[in-house]
Amino acid sequence: MTKQSVRLGEIIEASTTGFSAQSYELNELPALGSLVMTSEGERKLYAVVYHAATEGIEPGRRPIARGRDEPSEQALFDNNPQLARLLRSRFSALVVGYRDGSAIRQHLPPKPAHIHAFVHACPQEEVKEFGQSFNFLNTLIGAELETPADELTASTLRLIAEVQDDPRALLVAAGKELAMLLGRDYTRLKAILERIKP
Amino acid sequence: MNNDSRLGMVVAGSLSGGVAVRLDGDASVEDVVVGRYVSIEGKKRRFLGMITDVKLDTSDQQLTISPPDPSDTFSAEVLSGTGAYGVLTVTPYLVIGGDQTITEGPQPVKTIPSHFAPVGLASDTDIEQVFGKEDAQRFYVGNPLDMESKLCLNLPELARRSNGIFGKSGTGKTFLTRTLLVGMLQKGACVNLVFDMHSEYGWEGTSEKGRKVKALKQLFPSKVAIFALDEDNARRRQVAADVFVKIGYDEMEPKDIALLKQTLNLTDLAVEASFTLRKRFGKDWIVKTLELETAENGEQELKSLNIHESSFQSLLRGLTAIKRLGFMQPHVERRAIDQLLGYLERGTHVVLEFGRYTEITAYILVSNMLTRRIYERYRENTETALAGDRTPPTPLVITIEEAHKFLNPEVAPQTIFGDIAREMRKFNCTLLVIDQRPSGIDPEVMSQLGTKITCLLDNDRDVDAVLSGISGKSELKGVLAKLAAKQQALIFGHAVPMPVAFTPREYGSAQSYKELAAESERPPQDIDKDIDNLWK
Numbered sequence: 172m173t174k175q176s177v178r179l180g181e182i183i184e185a186s187t188t189g190f191s192a193q194s195y196e197l198n199e200l201p202a203l204g205s206l207v208m209t210s211e212g213e214r215k216l217y218a219v220v221y222h223a224a225t226e227g228i229e230p231g232r233r234p235i236a237r238g239r240d241e242p243s244e245q246a247l248f249d250n251n252p253q254l255a256r257l258l259r260s261r262f263s264a265l266v267v268g269y270r271d272g273s274a275i276r277q278h279l280p281p282k283p284a285h286i287h288a289f290v291h292a293c294p295q296e297e298v299k300e301f302g303q304s305f306n307f308l309n310t311l312i313g314a315e316l317e318t319p320a321d322e323l324t325a326s327t328l329r330l331i332a333e334v335q336d337d338p339r340a341l342l343v344a345a346g347k348e349l350a351m352l353l354g355r356d357y358t359r360l361k362a363i364l365e366r367i368k369p
Numbered sequence: 370m371n372n373d374s375r376l377g378m379v380v381a382g383s384l385s386g387g388v389a390v391r392l393d394g395d396a397s398v399e400d401v402v403v404g405r406y407v408s409i410e411g412k413k414r415r416f417l418g419m420i421t422d423v424k425l426d427t428s429d430q431q432l433t434i435s436p437p438d439p440s441d442t443f444s445a446e447v448l449s450g451t452g453a454y455g456v457l458t459v460t461p462y463l464v465i466g467g468d469q470t471i472t473e474g475p476q477p478v479k480t481i482p483s484h485f486a487p488v489g490l491a492s493d494t495d496i497e498q499v500f501g502k503e504d505a506q507r508f509y510v511g512n513p514l515d516m517e518s519k520l521c522l523n524l525p526e527l528a529r530r531s532n533g534i535f536g537k538s539g540t541g542k543t544f545l546t547r548t549l550l551v552g553m554l555q556k557g558a559c560v561n562l563v564f565d566m567h568s569e570y571g572w573e574g575t576s577e578k579g580r581k582v583k584a585l586k587q588l589f590p591s592k593v594a595i596f597a598l599d600e601d602n603a604r605r606r607q608v609a610a611d612v613f614v615k616i617g618y619d620e621m622e623p624k625d626i627a628l629l630k631q632t633l634n635l636t637d638l639a640v641e642a643s644f645t646l647r648k649r650f651g652k653d654w655i656v657k658t659l660e661l662e663t664a665e666n667g668e669q670e671l672k673s674l675n676i677h678e679s680s681f682q683s684l685l686r687g688l689t690a691i692k693r694l695g696f697m698q699p700h701v702e703r704r705a706i707d708q709l710l711g712y713l714e715r716g717t718h719v720v721l722e723f724g725r726y727t728e729i730t731a732y733i734l735v736s737n738m739l740t741r742r743i744y745e746r747y748r749e750n751t752e753t754a755l756a757g758d759r760t761p762p763t764p765l766v767i768t769i770e771e772a773h774k775f776l777n778p779e780v781a782p783q784t785i786f787g788d789i790a791r792e793m794r795k796f797n798c799t800l801l802v803i804d805q806r807p808s809g810i811d812p813e814v815m816s817q818l819g820t821k822i823t824c825l826l827d828n829d830r831d832v833d834a835v836l837s838g839i840s841g842k843s844e845l846k847g848v849l850a851k852l853a854a855k856q857q858a859l860i861f862g863h864a865v866p867m868p869v870a871f872t873p874r875e876y877g878s879a880q881s882y883k884e885l886a887a888e889s890e891r892p893p894q895d896i897d898k899d900i901d902n903l904w905k
Contacts, residue, residue, distance in 0.1 A: 339443075346447030347394060354428035357452060361437070361444070368443045 176291040179207060183261065185284045189218060192290045194260040198225060203318065204326025206293040206301060207264055209284045216284050217275070217293070217301060218264035219311065219327050221318045225260040234258060264290070265314055265323075267307040277306035295334045302331040302341055305348040312352060312363075321359060324349070325366030332367075339369045374489040376401065377457070379409060384481050387421060387460040387844055390488045394450020398423055404514045404848045404859070404870030406491035407459055411482035414466040417475065417495060419868060421844035422458035459488065460844045462867030463499060475499050475866055493518035499866050508552035511873040514857070520871050524558040527820055527864040528764050531790045531800040533772075535807045535835050536824025541856050543569050544576075545822060545873050546768065546803055547584060551885050554589050554718060559764035561718040562709070562743070564736040566727060566770045571595040571720035572608040582877040585720060588886040594712045596705065598696045598735065599724020612708050614721065616738065617701040618655040618692075623647045625738050626687065628775065628784055632730045633690055639683035642676045646684075649674055656699055659688060694731050706742045713743070716763055733775050740767060741785045744798065751796040764797045772802040773809030781811035790814040808834040819863035825852045839868075 179201050184191040190209065194200055200223040201207055209216050227234050234257075241247040248254055269280035293301070301307075311324045328345050332338035346364055353360040376396045382388025388409070392398060401420055409416040427433055432452050437444035461482070463475040475498065496518040503509045507521035534549070536542045547570060553559055563570045563585075572595060573584050586593045586609065597603035597610035623643040626633075630640055643654075650657040661667045662685060671681055691697055712719050721739070723732060747762055754761040769775070769786060781787035789800050791814070802818065804810060808830035816838055826832050832849055836842045839861060848870055849859050861868035875881045 343443070343446050346443070347451045350428075350447055350451030354452060357429040357431040357435075360452065361435075364437075364444050364447060368441070 176208070176294050179290045179292055180262070182209060182284055182286055182288045182290060185286050185288075187266075187279060187283045189221075189263060189265045190284045190290075191261055191263045194262065197255055197258055197260050200225075200260050200262050201292060202326070202330065204323055204328075204330050206298050206327070206330070207290050208293050208297070209288045209290045211269075211280060211282050211284050211288070214280060214282075215270040216266055216280055217268045217270075218266045218284075219307075219323065220262050220264045221314070221316050221323050223260065223262035225258060228257060228259050232257075263316075265310065265316065267310050268301070275301055275304070277301075277304055278310070298331055298334050302335060305345050308345065308348055309352055312349070312359075321363050321366070325363050328367045332369075342367050342369055374492065376407065376488050376490060377455075378488060379482050379484060379486045380456075382459075382481055384461075384478070387418070387458045387841070388481050390457040390459050392450065392455035392457065394454070396450075396455070398425065398455035401455075401457060402515060403851050406496065406513060406516070406869075407457075407488050408465075408491045408495050409459070409461065409482045410487045410489070412486070414464050416461040416478060416482050416486075417463040417465060417491060417499060417867065418459040418461035418478075419844075419848065419870075420457050421460045421841070421847050424456050424458075425453065426456050427453045457488075458844065460841045465495070465498065477866075491516075496520070500869075506556055506558070508556055509874060510548060510552065510860075511858075511871040514870045514872065520860075520869055522552070522860075522864055524552050524556045525764075528553060528559040528766050528799060530819025530863050531802065531817060532820045532822070532862075532864075533802040533804070533807070533815070533818045533835075534822045534824075535804055535826060535831070536858070537805050537826055537828075537831075540824035540854060541858070541873065542803055542805070542824055543574060544582075544856075544876050545824065545858060546570070546801070547574065547582075548873055548876050548885075549801070549822075550585060550718075550768070551588060551876075553766060554585065554592055555885070559766050560713050560716055561720075561766050561768060562713060562739075563718075563720045563768040564732065564770065565720050565722050565768075566732050568602070568606070568608075568722040568724060570768075571597075571610075571722045572606065576877055580877065583882055585718065588882060589718075592716075593718045593720060596709065596719055596721040597724060598722065598726050598731070602724030603722065608722070610722070611712075612705065614705040614735075615696050615698050615701045616705060616735065618697065618699050619652045620701070620704065620706070620738060621655055621691075621734075622738075622741075623654075624741070624783070625734060626684075628733055628737055628780055629687065629691075629730060631780065632733060632774070633687035634683075635687050636680060636683045638677060638680035639687065642674075642680045642684050645674050645676060655688060658684070659692070690730060691734065694726060694734075696726070696731075696735075706739055709739060710743065710746055713765060714762070729771065729774050732771065736769060737775065737784055737786070740789070743767070744785050744789065744796075747796045747798045762797050764799065766799050766801050768801040768803065770803045772804040773806045776802065776810045776814045778811040778813075781814055787811065787814060790817045805831075807831050810834065812837065820860065820865065821862050822858050822860045823849060824858045825849070825854055841868075 180192040180194040182190045182192045201220045205220050207218050238247040268275055268277040312320050314320050332341045335341045349363055350360055377390045377392040379388050380391045403420055405420050407418055461478045464478050465475050496513055500521050501507050503521050506523050506525055508524050509519045510522050511520050513520050534542050534546050550561055553561055565571055570584050572586050573581050576582055586595050594611040596612045596614050598614050600613045603610045626643045627640045646658050647654045750762045775784045775786055789798055821835055823835050832846055836845055845868055857872055859870045
């Protein structure tokens with residue numbers, strides 16, 4: 172892992188197609204559609220964040236409202252220091268590729284990520300490099316997740332475009348790839364295009 | 370194929386219907402025009418074909434129902450070439466490369482390129498490879514549509530068969546014909562006889578804008594002789610005519626009358642009568658027939674010949690109409706046909722100007738009479754040449770206008786032109802047919818035309834007649850219908866390896882005269898060299 176990459180959390184559940192990770196700080200979550208990376212031994216895995224949630228650590232104990240008499244949200248947490256221990260933020264990511272030597276492969280890796288592996292945000296250069304190819308779009312639009320696939324695809328593309336020298340060119344190229352994939356479903360294509368329009 | 374000229378790739382097709390080429394996203398449908406050449410890079414060989422249709426298609430029908438907003442340039446950019454794309458229909462004509470073509474040049478196609486073969490615009494080198502470069506035999510006639518390269522025709526090859534130039538009035542037939550005639554003069558492929566109905570080929574013609582353009586005699590003074598039927602008209606136009614043509618009644622045969630049946634409105638029996646009268650009176654039959662009306666024993670004579678009064682009157686009306694033509698005389702000492710043959714045999718090209726005699730009667734009569742004699746002479750000469758060691762006569766190309774008048778199904782079997790079109794190729798005599806109503810020409814004659822050049826035609830029957838019998842007819846029909854109204858033509862047939870839509874070369878500017886005539890007269894130093902060589 173490169174030094175400058177920000178550590179976002181730790182994997183608490185892993186499978187071939189994706190993983191869930193817990194953030195170290197409450198509410199510190201990566202953006203929807205952002206590219207994150209983790210490792211499976213020597214192999215670096217790339218994944219797209221598709222869902223994030225903050226909840227109680229015990230499934231049976233649901234958080235309750237406590238701030239009626241507190242002057243601010245910050246004061247609420249200051250006066251209830253146990254909250255940071257009883258609540259957690261977690262996010263789920265869909266594996267979209269891995270690094271094989273110097274090349275990035277945009278398909279599922281042979282093995283899932285390791286449990287307790289650290290999850291890092293992808294540095295700009297790697298996002299840029301990842302955006303050279305659009306084979307991952309097929310995985311995104313075909314995924315059945317809590318988040319609508321179209322929203323996820325659009326967010327991912329917007330974020331990848333942001334770091335490019337010519338964001339519009341990338342979006343057009345990605346749009347063309349989508350048009351190819353969704354050739355028979357113009358309505359869906361239109362919905363995604365509306366969301367990525369620069 | 371370089372990337373600039375790449376258009377798309379082959380996605381479907383058949384040999385009979387042409388291949389479908391899906392346009393790349395960055396290639397605009399608006400830039401490809403019907404009639405252009407493309408090259409298809411197959412796995413083993415390269416194919417050369419012509420774009421015969423262009424259409425727009427979408428991957429999802431929904432796209433046509435709710436298209437993106439016009440202001441949404443992003444969606445339009447994304448969808449063009451992906452969800453919405455252009456499809457070209459390309460008819461492959463030739464194969465370049467492969468085993469045979471190394472020795473024999475481009476070959477006609479017998480198969481089609483495989484799936485996903487890249488398609489690009491044909492380069493100038495491709496065209497040159499197919500049509501050859503300008504040389505001693507090849508004449509530059511124009512440029513393929515939207516291309517810089519020169520389209521060259523092998524003129525000796527062209528002159529070997531009868532050819533046709535078609536197109537409706539004002540589309541540039543005359544200019545095209547003039548260019549082609551110049552080419553034949555330049556390359557010395559053959560000797561021409563032009564029956565010039567509207568006096569446009571001999572001395573000078575006029576362009577649509579009324580500008581005067583030089584014709585053959587001005588460009589090639591030593592190689593062309595002008596025969597004029599109308600002396601007054603020629604003098605008025607200050608044409609340096611070589612011979613003024615007069616025709617004697619005694620040169621006319623009943624066959625010539627038969628041909629004029631339609632134009633002179635003669636009955637069948639009147640035509641029959643002319644044969645009877647010729648038999649009875651011999652050479653002077655016309656003069657004697659005309660006298661018969663006033664003669665005392667006229668009626669008796671007719672009765673004895675079994676000619677009905679009404680038939681005789683019909684014939685008489687016809688003969689009087691012919692008599693009225695200024696160039697007809699009871700007897701002529703120096704027959705025009707002998708002079709004409711003399712010129713032709715010396716290799717001088719002859720343009721026969723009709724002056725004010727633009728009515729079809731004069732045209733059919735004169736052209737048919739003269740051609741019949743030429744036909745006989747050429748037949749004789751060729752047969753003697755075949756028997757002995759003599760060289761056969763120089764190929765003769767006879768140019769006729771308004772061809773449908775004497776090559777229509779009714780009269781074609783009787784006219785000499787029908788015979789020439791059908792069989793005179795063997796006797797070194799061919800036709801160059803110029804017409805605006807090709808549907809009026811006998812299909813049998815049409816089928817014998819080797820090379821056809823056609824400008825815009827918009828009558829369905831005419832288009833069908835011109836394109837009859839060639840492969841890929843329906844595709845070419847599309848190309849033909851989309852030719853510009855002026856200065857664009859489609860050539861196909863014997864003299865070209867594949868059909869080409871082209872823009873004829875410029876004719877009428879000072880520069881063009883220089884180019885056209887420069888190659889004709891050989892520079893003096895060349896002649897000196899030849900003389901030197903003689904003494905070596």
